[in-house]
Amino acid sequence: MTDLHEISLQESVIEDIDPLDTILGTDEIYQLGNKDADAIDALRLRFTRQAVDHHRQHNPAYDRYCESLGFGSHRLSSAADLATIPLLSTGLFKRGDQAIRTGSGQDEVILTTSSGTLGTVSVVPRDDVTLKRFFASVAIGKREVLGVETFDRQVFDLTPATRDAPNVWVSYVMAGVGVLYTTRSYVRRDVLAMKEIVADLAAVPENEGVNIVGPPPLLLDLAKYLEARGPLRLSPKSLIIAIGGWKRRENEIIDRTVFDERLAAAFGFPDTAPIRDSYNMVELNTVLFECAFKAKHSPPWITVLARDPRTLAAMPSGQPGLLSFLDPTPLSYPGFILSDDFGTVVQRKQCPCGITGDVVVFERRVNRIESRGCALKLQTIGA
Ligand SMILES: [Zn+2]
Structure with missing residues (x-):
């Protein structure tokens, strides 16, 4: 836990900076899991819980959705509990569902879109902080994973x-x-x-x-x-x-x-x-890069989980499933996303490149029939 302790010391010096932005400005943050594998879990738990509270407070549709599932952030006491956070399917971003917008509606956002070759386009509202954090994640990944x-x-x-x-x-x-x-x-x-x-x-x-x-x-x-x-x-x-x-x-x-x-x-x-x-996908506010050993390293601040396509239960390390992302960096939309991609997450992998952490293997995009079946239970929110 040495690193988190150091980070909290920095926070007391720079009070105006959000602790998450301090993390995004910390050198060798991908090395966090090398000395202490639990440090990544602690970091994710802290910032993801903070993000859940932010979105419930400023996004009434997402709040109602959590309420209907009996979910509350007080239930998040360990990293394993993060799997219970209510997810948004990518389909909701295509429909412009109200649950995808956190904020008063008055604050400035840019509507970023997917290229939408499958007929419909995903629209993701991004405010200034959200975009800045995205660019920070690209800069960190280029330096620490691409090298x-x-x-x-x-x-x-x-x-x-x-x-x-x-x-x-x-x-x-x-x-x-x-x-x-x-x-x-x-x-x-x-x-x-x-x-x-x-x-x-x-x-x-x-x-x-x-x-x-x-x-x-x-x-x-x-x-x-x-x-x-x-x-x-x-x-x-x-x-x-x-x-x-x-x-x-x-x-x-x-x-x-x-x-x-x-x-x-x-x-x-x-x-x-x-x-x-x-x-990357438009709904995700970070990019996963490959190291020289072709491993796609998950940044320490996001949680990637493969899910059982029917129950959405988190699969164990190395077992394939529908990939979900818990990204605490976006403020203007909940970054808790169920993707259309099948893959596996190998947890706490010691990669020969020198990074110890979760590695994501993308296998394939699910077809439309599969995606309709597995995400069915997520389609009613915001109604
Ligand atoms: Zn590697």
């Missing part, structure tokens, strides 16, 4: 351009990255400027690492183009970061190992360590 310390590297952006999709969440994600690095976008109206990006990549000095960030199908398009024309020789200090899914190009998904090997060969890396995936 990028320097700020002088160029970022080659293959995500939709902000001007083409101003409120789409991925644009905000990249805007956050743009604050940290020199970022150049290579997508114009959904089309990747292939010759331009290849010429710019070829001009990067040999020992200079770069980041290439984009959706997996566009990264694969770039690799295929290079396969036909000859590989690049990028520094192995570079990182290729997949962000977002395959969306409309799901029929082109290839095996992850093959994907990594093709990209590593095309960019001229000696191994696949620089090829990293990430996980």
Whole structure:
């Protein structure tokens, strides 16, 4: 518990800063579980309970929902109790349910949206603090999980351009990255400027690492183009970061190992360590990044649980289920989300990268029939 003690000492010095923001400003926060695995549980319990109280107080629909389930934060006395927190299914964000809005309705929010290729778009209200915390989580993850310390590297952006999709969440994600690095976008109206990006990549000095960030199908398009024309020789200090899914190009998904090997060969890396995936959805106020050992590390302040699809009971470590997230960082909506993704959570894993903590393995997105069945009991809130 040494670290939490240290953090509480800092709090007494900087009284105006919310303790959660102090956590988000703490160096090596991902290392918290290394010395004391219980420290992460204590941190989650404290901040998640605080978030439940905040949303019940300022979100009458969520409060009624908790009431109807007989749930109260006084019941949260250990980390295992966090599984009892009432969740919002992603469908509620598509419907604009009143339970997704915490606050008076007068305070300024930005309505961030998913790209919505499945027909309906998720809308997530984000206030200033919520957005700032998101960007803080990206900065921490880049430094501590991706392992990028320097700020002088160029970022080659293959995500939709902000001007083409101003409120789409991925644009905000990249805007956050743009604050940290020199970022150049290579997508114009959904089309990747292939010759331009290849010429710019070829001009990067040999020992200079770069980041290439984009959706997996566009990264694969770039690799295929290079396969036909000859590989690049990028520094192995570079990182290729997949962000977002395959969306409309799901029929082109290839095996992850093959994907990594093709990209590593095309960019001229000696191994696949620089090829990293990430996980985010518009409803989640943080990004999970992969370390060099391809483990997606859960940040210490969020709780990821796999659930039994019928009962929503939390599955034990390593057992597959529907993934749920308890994220205490958003203030303008409850960050207690039941996702549409199946996967497993390996708890307290000692990863060779040096981080001890929960690792999330994403398996697949549930289909619409499955998702209708499993989230049925969550569809009545806010009514
Ligand atoms: Zn790791």
